[in-house]
């Protein structure tokens with residue numbers, strides 16, 4: 001049985017339009033503690049826009065995004081975010097270690113020893129030991145993606161929002177990432193957008209298609225083909 005107290009993020013009657021174009025309409029969804037939402041859908045369907053609304057990086061044209069803690073509205077939640085498009089200018093002189101550490105910016109209470117341990121552990125987790133001191137401009141697409149995943153994970157957030165996390169990863173790191181995500185899913189709320197759903201769908205408890213509207217699928221058989229239909 002679900003309790004109202006489990007809801008962390010509540011979207012009600014969301015409409016989003018840019019100029020005259022409606023990108024999302026009539027979106028209503030409650031995201032609960034320890035949910036794993038797997039979101040897919042056609043290009044341009046509004047998945048990234050939905051994530052930006054969930055993160056409050058964009059404001060809906062109409063409707064409300066509420067953050068809750070045990071039924072009480074709160075201003076902030078602990079959220080780690082992997083954006084789809086790498087917004088970091090790769091010419092910017094910053095190292096892998098420094099980018100990963102940026103994920104701790106909001107953690108004011110963490111002491112120096114813990115900070116160093118988190119950075120070390122995250123670099124190791126993402127297999128970036130040989131690149132920690134390298135400027136991000138020297139990285140391959142997959143190494144940069146792993147750096148940005150590390151930045152999203154380092155704060156041990158309650159909620160992890162991942163937009164196309166498999167992009168640029170080779171098969172080896174794709175499997176590593178599945179293992180990492182499966183491990184985190186036990187005590188993290190995960191919201192994950194991907195076009196590649198074959199493995200992810202099996203880990204998720206909620207299967208969502210965003211095609212300007214939000215459809216929650218009850219069966220997963222054809223879900224990977226961006227349709228909730230059983231046949």
Ligand SMILES: Nc1ncnc2c1ncn2[C@@H]1O[C@H](COP(=O)(O)OP(=O)(O)OP(=O)(O)O)[C@@H](O)[C@H]1O
Nearest residue numbers: 018019023041042043044045046047048049050084
């Ligand atoms: N800031 C913006 N200004 C104007 N239009 C925008 C803006 N952001 C997104 N859009 C438009 O909204 C639509 C949905 O984009 P969005 O990136 O949310 O889709 P998506 O489902 O994530 O697509 P993809 O699968 O290709 O990543 C697109 O037509 C896009 O051009």
